[in-house]
Amino acid sequence: MKLNRRKNIIAEWRGSELIGYWLLRLSLLLVLIILGFIIFDIFSKGIGVINWEFITAAPRVGMTEGGIFPAIIGTFYVTIITVAFAVPLGVAAAIYLNEYAIQGTFTRLVRMSLRNLAGVPSIVFGLFGMAVFVKLFGFGPSLIAAGFTLGLLTLPVTVTAAEEALITVPRAYRAGSFALGATRWQVVRTVVLPRAIPGILTGTILGLARAAGETAPILATGAAFFLPYLPDSIKSQFMALPYHLFIMSTQHHALAIVRPIAYGTALVLVTLVCILNLAAVLLRKRYRDRVAKGL
Amino acid sequence: MRSITEKIMRVIFWLSGIAIIVFLTGILFTLLSNSIPAFTEIGIKPFFIEGLWRPGAYGEPTYSINNFIVGTFMVTLGALAFAVPLGVAAAAYLSEIASPWERELFKPIVEVLAGIPSVVLGFIGLVVLAPLIAKLFGIPSGINALNGAILVGIMALPTIITLAEDAITAVPSDYRHASLALGGTRWQTIWKVTIPAAFSGITAATMLGMGRAIGETMTVLMVTGNMIARPSSFLDSVRTLSANIAIDIGDVVFGSIHFHALFVVGLVLFLITFIINLLADILIHRKPEVNK
Numbered sequence A: 001m002k003l004n005r006r007k008n009i010i011a012e013w014r015g016s017e018l019i020g021y022w023l024l025r026l027s028l029l030l031v032l033i034i035l036g037f038i039i040f041d042i043f044s045k046g047i048g049v050i051n052w053e054f055i056t057a058a059p060r061v062g063m064t065e066g067g068i069f070p071a072i073i074g075t076f077y078v079t080i081i082t083v084a085f086a087v088p089l090g091v092a093a094a095i096y097l098n099e100y101a102i103q104g105t106f107t108r109l110v111r112m113s114l115r116n117l118a119g120v121p122s123i124v125f126g127l128f129g130m131a132v133f134v135k136l137f138g139f140g141p142s143l144i145a146a147g148f149t150l151g152l153l154t155l156p157v158t159v160t161a162a163e164e165a166l167i168t169v170p171r172a173y174r175a176g177s178f179a180l181g182a183t184r185w186q187v188v189r190t191v192v193l194p195r196a197i198p199g200i201l202t203g204t205i206l207g208l209a210r211a212a213g214e215t216a217p218i219l220a221t222g223a224a225f226f227l228p229y230l231p232d233s234i235k236s237q238f239m240a241l242p243y244h245l246f247i248m249s250t251q252h253h254a255l256a257i258v259r260p261i262a263y264g265t266a267l268v269l270v271t272l273v274c275i276l277n278l279a280a281v282l283l284r285k286r287y288r289d290r291v292a293k294g295l
Numbered sequence B: 001m002r003s004i005t006e007k008i009m010r011v012i013f014w015l016s017g018i019a020i021i022v023f024l025t026g027i028l029f030t031l032l033s034n035s036i037p038a039f040t041e042i043g044i045k046p047f048f049i050e051g052l053w054r055p056g057a058y059g060e061p062t063y064s065i066n067n068f069i070v071g072t073f074m075v076t077l078g079a080l081a082f083a084v085p086l087g088v089a090a091a092a093y094l095s096e097i098a099s100p101w102e103r104e105l106f107k108p109i110v111e112v113l114a115g116i117p118s119v120v121l122g123f124i125g126l127v128v129l130a131p132l133i134a135k136l137f138g139i140p141s142g143i144n145a146l147n148g149a150i151l152v153g154i155m156a157l158p159t160i161i162t163l164a165e166d167a168i169t170a171v172p173s174d175y176r177h178a179s180l181a182l183g184g185t186r187w188q189t190i191w192k193v194t195i196p197a198a199f200s201g202i203t204a205a206t207m208l209g210m211g212r213a214i215g216e217t218m219t220v221l222m223v224t225g226n227m228i229a230r231p232s233s234f235l236d237s238v239r240t241l242s243a244n245i246a247i248d249i250g251d252v253v254f255g256s257i258h259f260h261a262l263f264v265v266g267l268v269l270f271l272i273t274f275i276i277n278l279l280a281d282i283l284i285h286r287k288p289e290v291n292k
Helices: A002-006 A017-046 A052-056 A069-100 A105-119 A122-136 A143-167 A171-179 A184-213 A241-251 A255-292 B002-042 B066-097 B100-115 B118-137 B145-169 B173-181 B186-197 B199-215 B218-223 B241-249 B257-285
Strands: none
Touching: A017 A255, A017 B066, A017 B100, A017 B118, A017 B145, A017 B186, A052 A069, A069 A105, A069 A143, A069 A184, A069 A241, A069 A255, A069 B002, A105 A143, A105 B002, A105 B199, A105 B257, A122 A143, A122 B002, A122 B199, A122 B241, A122 B257, A143 A184, A143 B002, A171 A184, A184 A241, A184 A255, A184 B002, A184 B118, A241 A255, A241 B118, A241 B218, A255 B100, A255 B118, B002 B257, B066 B100, B066 B145, B066 B186, B066 B199, B066 B241, B100 B145, B118 B145, B118 B218, B145 B199, B145 B218, B173 B186, B186 B199, B199 B241, B199 B257, B218 B241, B241 B257
C-alpha cells in the first residue's frame, strides 16, 4: 500500500496541482535554508578566530583578546553536574513508570507532571534555582546550584529517552526471567537495563546538549561575567559558553571590537551542541533499527 | 537479604516517580510563596492595570506588567503567524510527499534546528536580522518586536513540524484511498482530507509551539530592545515577561519587594504556559477522531 503511494509521485501531480506540490516542498526547503544560513553565517565568520590560543587561553585585556578556555571548562563542569543529577534520577523514574508501577491514575499524574515540567519556561527554572538552590539550600551562586537547576530542566529529556528505551525491551524477556524465579529488581538489573543502555545513553547526550546551550537558568545561579581563574570546587562560580556569547554580543563595553570573539564563541557552542545532538540522533536510529529487526 | 534489597529498590524507584510531581509542585509552590509578600505589600491589581514597571522609582515604585503581557503576546502571535503555516506545510510534505530517503535525511536536520541554543539565535538576530530589518523598513534600528517574532518563530518551527508530522502520519491510509478513489486529486486529498483529519494534532502542535514561544527568554532579551513602554506596532521595541525577569534577576536585592515582584512575573508566566501545555496535552491524548 505504502509503496504504491510513493511511486511516481511527480507524475501524479499534474497541471495546477503542481503549484500545491511546490508550495509544500518549498516550505520544507525554506526551513532547511534558514537552518543552513544560520550554520553557514556562524561558521564562515567564526572559523577565522578559531586557533589554539582561542581554545586554550583565558580572556585578556578586558576580554577583547585571548581565548574562551574558562567558558569551555565551565560549561563542561556544569553539564557534568547536570547529567550526574538528571540521568540517575531520570532512569530511576522511568524504571518506576515502566517496570514497577501499576498503570493508573497515579502514573498518569506523574507523566502529566513530566510533560508540564518540560513546558516550564527556562527563566522560571532560573527563578526557582535562585530561590531554592542559591538561597534556601545556601549553595550561593555556584556550579552546583546551576547544575541542579539545569538538571531539573533536563529531567524530562532523560526520563522520556529512558522510558522509550525500556519499552523496546520485549515483554517476553521479562516473562522468561520471572518464570526462572528472578525477582523484579534482578530482572531490571540483569535483563532490562543492559538492553536499554543505548537508549539511556541517547537521553544522556540529549541532556548534555540541552544543558550546554541554556543561558537563562544560569543567569542568577552561578554564571559569571569574567573570572581570572578556573572553578576549583562545586561551590565556585563559573564562566559558561552560552553566557559568554550573551555577554560578548550585548553587555561588553566595546561590542564592535569583540564581535569576532562572539562569532568564535558561537561557533564553538554550535559545534558542540550539534555534534552532541547528531550523535544522539544516530545512536537512536541505530537501536531503533535493531529493535525493528527484532534483534 | 534478597527481599530487603528488593524492598529498598522498590522504594527508591517509587520515590523517583514521586520526585517528578514534587518538582513541578515545588516550582509552583516556590513561585507562590515568594509572590505572597509582593501581593500583601502591593496588592494583585497594580500588577495588571495600565502602567509601567518602575521598581526603582523614587517614592512611588510601580510594578505593572501590563505592557509585558502585550509584548509577550505580540512576539508570540507574530511568531506563530508564519511558523504555523510554514511548519504544517513542511510537515505535510514530509509525511505525504517526501520519499523515504528524504524523510531519513530531513527529519534529523529539523532536530538539529531544535538544538540550536536560543542565545545563538539571539546573536544572529542582532548581527544579521536587525540590520536587515532596519534597512528594509528604513528605520534606525531593527531591534524590535518583529525581529523577536521572526526568531521565536524559527525557534518554534521544529516543535510544530515534528508534532504536526506525527499527527498527519497518524491519519489512517483509508482516508486517503477513499478520497483518491472518489476522484480527488493529490492536492485535494492533502488539503481537504488529510490535514482536516489531523486537525486536533496540528492544534496541539501549535499550542506546544506557542508554549515554547511564550517562555523563550534569551532570544527575545537580545533582539526586542526591552523598552518598558507600551508598543504600538511591530516596529516598536517591546519587553516580554520572560525578558523582564532575566533583566532584573542579576542585581535585584534579595528579599526586597522588587525581588518578590519578579516571582509574580514568574508565576504569571508559569500559569500561562501551564494552561497552554495542559490544553495541548488533553488534545494529544484524547481518543483519535477516527474512532468516533
